[in-house]
Amino acid sequence: MRVGFKNDAAIVRAIKSGGSQRQRAIRFLYQVNQETLKKVVAYVRSNSGNEQDGQDMFHEGIIVLDRNVRAGKFRGESSLAGYLYSICRFLWMNQVRKHSRTDLREDNSTMDQTETENPESLSLEEEKKKVLANVLTQLGDRCKKILELWKLSYSMQEIADQLDFSSAAMATKNKYKCHKKLMNYLKAHPQVMNLLR
Amino acid sequence: MNEENKYQQIQDYLEGRLDEAAETAFEAEMDRDAELKTEVDLHRLSGDAIELIIADELRDDLKALQEENKQRPVPEKKVRPLRRRLTSLSIAASVLLLIGFFAVNYTANQYDNDAIADTYYQNDLLQRVRGAGSESLLQEGMTLYENGEYEAAIEYLDGVDNPSLVAEAKYAAAHAHFNLGQYAAAIDDFLVVADSDDPRFAEKAEFYYLLSALAADQTSTDTFNTILEKILNNEAHLHHNDVLKINQKLQSFWRKF
Numbered sequence: 001m002r003v004g005f006k007n008d009a010a011i012v013r014a015i016k017s018g019g020s021q022r023q024r025a026i027r028f029l030y031q032v033n034q035e036t037l038k039k040v041v042a043y044v045r046s047n048s049g050n051e052q053d054g055q056d057m058f059h060e061g062i063i064v065l066d067r068n069v070r071a072g073k074f075r076g077e078s079s080l081a082g083y084l085y086s087i088c089r090f091l092w093m094n095q096v097r098k099h100s101r102t103d104l105r106e107d108n109s110t111m112d113q114t115e116t117e118n119p120e121s122l123s124l125e126e127e128k129k130k131v132l133a134n135v136l137t138q139l140g141d142r143c144k145k146i147l148e149l150w151k152l153s154y155s156m157q158e159i160a161d162q163l164d165f166s167s168a169a170m171a172t173k174n175k176y177k178c179h180k181k182l183m184n185y186l187k188a189h190p191q192v193m194n195l196l197r
Numbered sequence: 198m199n200e201e202n203k204y205q206q207i208q209d210y211l212e213g214r215l216d217e218a219a220e221t222a223f224e225a226e227m228d229r230d231a232e233l234k235t236e237v238d239l240h241r242l243s244g245d246a247i248e249l250i251i252a253d254e255l256r257d258d259l260k261a262l263q264e265e266n267k268q269r270p271v272p273e274k275k276v277r278p279l280r281r282r283l284t285s286l287s288i289a290a291s292v293l294l295l296i297g298f299f300a301v302n303y304t305a306n307q308y309d310n311d312a313i314a315d316t317y318y319q320n321d322l323l324q325r326v327r328g329a330g331s332e333s334l335l336q337e338g339m340t341l342y343e344n345g346e347y348e349a350a351i352e353y354l355d356g357v358d359n360p361s362l363v364a365e366a367k368y369a370a371a372h373a374h375f376n377l378g379q380y381a382a383a384i385d386d387f388l389v390v391a392d393s394d395d396p397r398f399a400e401k402a403e404f405y406y407l408l409s410a411l412a413a414d415q416t417s418t419d420t421f422n423t424i425l426e427k428i429l430n431n432e433a434h435l436h437h438n439d440v441l442k443i444n445q446k447l448q449s450f451w452r453k454f
Contacts, residue, residue, distance in 0.1 A: 031262075039433060183240070
């Protein structure tokens with residue numbers, strides 16, 4: 001059953017609070033923005049892309065929106081739907097420019113310039129994805145999960161419950177070890193650090 | 198300071214948990230100690246790496262949602278034998294004759310201007326941060342609007358004169374007028390916003406102008422037809438799909454009937 005949210009502020013609160021609230025909010029956002037999805041697909045198709053590119057951009061847009069909301073970068077000056085659409089258009093414009101596929105019709109007039117970041121900072125590039133794969137292999141599934149939950153504002157007790165640690169203190173200890181493991185990996189691989197910069 | 202304490206202090210700094218004095222002291226220490234600065238940088242970058250993990254997980258979740266949506270069952274149409282269909286059709290025709298008058302009456306009502314406007318209108322609430330001057334008027338107006346006190350909201354919103362906030366205030370006032378059934382005033386305000394070229398509101402204002410004009414039975418004007426055509430011809434418009442459906446209703450046989 002779809003769990004509703006009263007308004008954008010409630011969705012933002014849920015995403016920021018992390019955990020299952022965030023998951024529900026993102027699921028809700030995905031379902032109520034099917035019209036935005038169609039618009040993104042239409043935009044991408046009218047600018048050298050295809051249906052699949054449009055779908056992918058919509059997903060990348062939600063990923064960026066989630067990150068920006070958690071980082072406090074979304075200030076609520078526009079609706080979440082409008083913000084999402086602006087991000088998707090920005091991401092696609094950026095991608096097309098990078099691949100120099102064709103002349104993209106400039107569409108700055110309808111962009112939410114007050115809240116959308118520099119496109120360079122929005123895109124998750126292929127290289128970063130490869131880096132991610134390496135990092136994940138090094139960390140192992142359990143460490144990866146601990147760090148992910150920690151970053152998503154789960155409490156140490158919630159992490160302990162989810163990953164079967166005997167206590168919150170044990171979860172804290174393991175989080176520390178995993179974080180150090182990740183940082184040691186980065187320290188030993190300056191080329192990876194440069195990609196993340 | 199042992200390693201764990203140092204680790205915790207860096208995290209506290211990055212997550213904004215230090216008070217002002219401690220933060221200043223920490224930054225001064227970073228300026229003196231290159232090793233500490235490198236360590237802080239490493240913490241930052243590790244945060245970015247974890248964000249990549251989160252993005253990757255979310256990407257998988259979204260793909261699963263997409264599949265879930267695709268797999269939602271579409272109701273199948275049953276194929277029935279011709280004789281049974283003819284019998285059913287005869288019965289249906291008789292019943293239709295009896296209820297025809299009422300059905301025509303009802304159906305025609307679904308295609309009138311009021312019904313179309315009602316179907317597509319939704320309160321489009323906005324959230325804002327509190328501020329001073331015009332911003333405070335706007336905030337008060339928005340709060341009243343959210344509470345359904347539309348007349349009071351309009352008084353505040355009409356007082357906003359800061360050029361950077363006027364489009365937002367007019368947009369909210371237009372919705373308030375619409376909710377009060379003051380469609381002529383809603384039309385005026387939505388048109389001001391549509392002409393403002395404010396990227397946050399202009400496309401929405403065009404759509405809501407159409408709904409207001411429908412509710413006011415002002416669908417024969419040049420403005421109505423120009424904006425209708427504009428949205429129909431722009432696939433990337435926020436409300437292109439809604440307006441396509443509305444246009445189908447406007448062109449429908451039942452409406453003309």
